[in-house]
Amino acid sequence: MIRRPLRPLARILKARAEGGNPDAIEAENLRLRHEEMRDRARARAEGRLVVLGACFFIAFATIGGRMGVMAASETSEPEVSAGGNPIIGTRAEIVDRNGRVLATNLDTHALYVQTRDMIDPEAAARGLVEIFPDMDEEDLLEKFTGARNFHWLRRQISPEQMQAVHELGQPGLLFGPREMRLYPNGSVGAHLLGGATYGDEGVNAAELKGVAGVERYFDAYLSDPANEGAPLQLSIDLSVQAAIERVLQGGMMLMNAKGAAAVLMDVHSGEILSMVSLPDFDPNNRPVAVEGDRDDSPVFNRALQGVYELGSVFKIFAISQALELGLLGPDTMVDTQGPLTWGRFRINDFHNYGPELSATDVIVRSSNVGIARIAMQIGATRQRAFLGELGFLEPTTVEMVEAPTGAPLLPANWSEISTMTISYGHGLSASPLHLAQGYASLLNGGTRVSPTLLRRTGPIVPGPRVVSERVSAAARSMLRQVVVRGTASFGEVPGYEVGGKTGTADKPRPQGGYYDDRVIATFASVFPADDPRYVLIVTLDEPVETSGSEPRRTAGWTAVPVAAEVIRRAAPLLGLRPDVESVVPTSVTLTATR
Template identity: 45%
Template sequence: MIGPFKTRRRPFAYPGEEIRLTGDTPSPRPTREPDASTKGLETGRLRLLVTACLFGLAFSVITGRLVQLMVLSSTGTSTVATPSEAPPLEARMARADIVDRNGLVLATNLPTVNLVADTRAVPERDLMRAIRVLPTLFPDLTSEELADRLVPGRAFVYLRRNLTPIEQQAVNDLGIPGLHFERAERRVYPAGRLVAHVVGATDIDNQGIAGIEDAFDDRLSSSEKPLRLSIDLRLQHAAHQVLSDAIDHFEAIGGAALVMDVHTAEVLAMVSLPDYEPEKIGEASEDARFNRATLGVYELGSVFKVFNTALALDAGLPLTDTFDAAKPIRIARFTITDFHPERRALSIPEILMHSSNIGSARMAMVVGPERQQAFLKRMGLLDPIPFELPEVGRPLVPQVWRDINAMTISFGHGLSVTPLHLITGVSALINGGTLHPPTLLKTDPATMPPGQKVFSEQNSMRLRAMMRLVVEGGSGRNADVEGYYVGGKTGSAEKQLKGGGYAKDSVLTSFIAGFPISDPQYVVLVILDDPKAVKGTYGFRTAGWNATPAAGRLIAEVAPLLGVTPTHHSPEGHFDATVIRQVGLKVEDGEDKHLAAR
C-alpha cells in the first residue's frame, strides 16, 4: 500500500558486503494528530473488514450444508429413519454373491439409492410441490399415492427405490427440503432367467423369497464369502436351450431338464420352463414361478419300469425268467394293456425293452406288494427328498398298498414323485448301487459322505445292460449318440385330471439316460408337458418321438463340456458274457448290435 510519505530504499547487498549510505541521515519526522477525514477512512476500512468476515463465515456455513446434503446424504444412509422404521444400512452386511461351480457370478449386488422423505422438514408449500412434480419424474408414482404417503409429521417415508443417477440428480435439482437419499443395494442376476428356478429371487428389501436366495437367506446375509453351487452355467445354458427348442417344436406347455453327476448326486443343470426374470419375479405368472423339476409331482409312466426291473433283480429273479404278456390283465374294474403288444411271453430284459405294462405288472405280483413298497422306500421314492431348495414336492403315495396298486405302480401309475426323485433314484441304480442325497452345492469328493448302499453292483451292471438294450432296439433309439454309449428308458403317462381320472388327449413324456452306460458318469432327464404330434412324428406324441431325441441332443451338447471322451467299442469287457447273452446285446465286428427278440 502506498502511504502518504516517501521512504528511502535500502540497497541490496550479498552477505559480508558493507553498505554505505550517501547523503544525510534523515531526521525524525514530526508527528501530528490525525484529522477527521483520516479517522473516517480508518473506520470505513474496519467496517469493510468485519463485513467481509461475516460474509466469509456465512458462505462457509452454506458450503458445508451443501456438501452435507449433496454428497454425504446421497452416499450415506438417511439419518431421519428410526430403528423400527428403517434399520441403518451400515448395520446390515452386504449380501454375498452366488456363483456356479466354476466361479461365474449368478447373483450379486449393485449399489443404488432410495428416495425417502421426512415430512417434518418439508414446508407445506414444498410438500404440495413434491406431490405435483415427482410424478413427472417417476410416471409409476401418482399424485394420489404421494398424497397418501406425504402426510405432514411423518419422520420416514419411502417414496421410490433404486433410483438411477439421472433420477437422483433430477430430484436433487428440485431443491425440496426433507427429501433424502438412502444408500441401498440392488440384487442383480447376470444369467437372468437361465437360472431362475435355481437361484430364485429377493424382495424389495433384498431378502430371499425363492430358490437358493430363500433357502440360504441367513447365510447370504451374514457372510461376504460367495456361495458356490454345483450348477455348471455352460451345462445350464445347453439344457435351457435344448428344452426350450423341444417345447417350441413339439408345442408343449412346459417341461423340465436335469443333469446329475451319478457319483456325487450334484445337480449340474436344472431347468424348468416356463421361467421368469428373477429381478421381475413379482410380474411372473404362477405357472412361470412353479418349479417343475423339484416341486411338480407326477405319475411318470413307463420310465418307472427301471425301478420295477431293479426290484425284480433285487428279489433274485433270473434274467431268463419269462412272464405271459399274450393278453391284457383284467383286475376289478381295470384292464392293463400294452401300447405295442408283443402277444407272447417276455423275459425281464424284453419287458423293459418293449415297455410292456402287462409283463411289468406280472413281474411285480411275483415279487409282491410288501417287497415292492419296501424297495421303493429304500430308493427314497416315498418320502420328501432332502434338497437345498424350499420348493420341493411331497410324493403322493397310496394309503393302502394292495395288489392293484403294486401292478399299476410297476408301470408308473398310482405313485407320483418329482423329477428330482426319479433322477436321484436312477443315479443310485446305475452307479453301482449307492444312493446319495441330491445337492445344489459344489461337493468336495474328499469330504463327501459315503452314501447308502441300496443295490448290488452286479445288479447295477445288469440293469445298465438292459437300459442300453432300450436304446439299441427299443423306444429309446432316438437318444443314441454315436460315441457316448447311451442307455435309458422312455416314459409316456396320461396326465391326471384335477377332478380325478386321466386326460385321454394330454400326456407327460420323459426320457432318462445314463452315459456312458458301460461306466456311467452322468445321468440326464428330459420331461415334456403335453407335447403334440407334429410333422415327422407320424401322429405319435409318445416319449420316443419327443423327449427321447431331446435327451439325445442334450447328451451330445454336454458330454464334450464334461470331458467325456467318445468311444467306439462293444460292450465286451464292461458286461460279462452271460449278461450280454441273457440281455440280448450281441457283439459283432467290434460293434454292439441288438439281437432282436421276435
C-alpha cells in the same frame, strides 16, 4: 550445591601477611560466582528451548501425517451412530462350481420424502411423475400434504433417476444408500436361486432377505458377517445350465408343450449340475404367484415341486428288484399275454408283443403286462420297501425351501393292483428330481445318493447299498438296449453311449379319471452307459409332435429327441470326450520308391 565463599579465611590471612588487598579476593570470587550463575541459567534456557522445539516438531509431524492419510483416503459423509443392533446390508455372493457369479450385490439408492422440509409440494409431485411415469400425481400430492412426515417413494432408483430428482431442487426429497440383489445372468437358474427382497429397512441401510430357492434356504449363511463375505458355491455349472435351458426351451416350443423340466445329476456324488423348469422368470423382477392351477405359474418349479405319474420309466426298478431277489435273469421269459385282468381293472400293452418276452425285452418293448406280472412276484411289501430305499416315499433332501412341497403322492392302500400299476409308473406320483435320484442310485453301482446343490470337494463316501453291482450293470445294459433297438432310438448320440427309458403317462383330470389327449412324457437317461457319469431326466408337459399325418404324444417322439440334443450340447461342456471308433484298415498296400 556448595557455594564458593566470597572471603575465604586462608586466602585473606595469606594476603594480609603478604601485604595484599583482601577486598580484591572478595571481588574476584563474586565475579566468578556471577559467571557460574549466568552459565547455569543459559544452560537451563537452552534445554527448555530444545524441549519446546521437539514438542512443536512432534505436533506438526502428527498433524501433517494425519492430513496426508485423510488426503489419500476416500471421502465419506459422517454418520451419527445410533443405539441398537445395526441393519446388516452386505449379503454374500452366490457362485457356480467354477466360481462364476450367479448372484451379487449392486450399490444403489432409495428415495424417500420428509414432508416437513417440502417447499413446493405441487411442483415436486409434477416433477416426480415426469421422472417416474408409473407414479400418480394426486397420490403423491396427498402424501406430501398429509399428516405423516415420512414416506418411502422408491425402494431402488438408478443413478440417472437420482440425478433427475436432484435437479428438482426440493430439499424434502432425500436418498438412502442401498444394496440391491443382482442376478447378472437373468433367468438362467431362476428357480434354483429364487430371488431376494428387503427385510428390515432404515434410512441408511436395508437388510436383504431371500424369498425362495437357495437364497432363502441359505439366508442365515449369506447374511452372516462371521463368514467375512465368503461366497456360497453351488454344484451348478453355469454353462451347462444355460445350454440346457436353451435346448429345453426350443424343444418345448417344437413339441408344443405346456411346460418342461430337466435335471442333470452326477451319479456318484449327487451333485446337481443343472435343474431347469420352464416357463421361468427373471429373479431381478420376480413375479407373484398366479391364482388357479399352480402349473401355470412361472415361479412353480416343475423339476422339484411337480409330482407326476411318470409312466414306464419306473419299469427298470421292478426288473432290477426282481434280479436282486433272484426271481429272474435278463434272459428269463416272461408271460406278456394280455390283457391282464384284476377285478374290474384290465392292463394292456400299447402293442401286441406276443405270448412272451425275455426280461430284457420287457424293458426294451416296454410291456405293461410283463412288468405287472413281475411285480406280482415281488409283492407289495417288498416293492414299497425297495422304492423307499431309492427315495420315492419322502421329499428329497435338496437344499431348497421348496423341497418339502414336492412330497410324492402314494396310494392310500398299497394293494396288489397298486403294486402292478406302480411297476409301470401309475398310482405313484413323484418329481423329476426323485426320478434322477432313483436312477443314479440304481445305475452308479448300486449305492444310494442324495441330490445336493452344494459343490462337494472331498472324497465321495458311498451311501447304503440298494442293489448289487451285478444288478446295476444288468440294468445299465437293458437301458442301453432301449436306445439301441427300443422305444428310445432317437436318443442315440454318436460318441456318447446313452442308455435310458421312456415314459408316457396320461394326465389325471381334477374331477377324476384321465385325459385322453394330455400326457406327461419323460425320458430318463444315463451316459456313458458302460461307465455312468451323469443321469439326465427330461420331462415335457402335454407335448404334441405334429410333423406327421397324426399327432404323436409318446415320449419316444417328444422327450427323447430333446434329451438327445441336451446330451449333444452338454457332454462337451462337462469335459466328456466322444468315444469315436478308429477306422481299422482292411488291407495294407506296400509301395516302394527308388
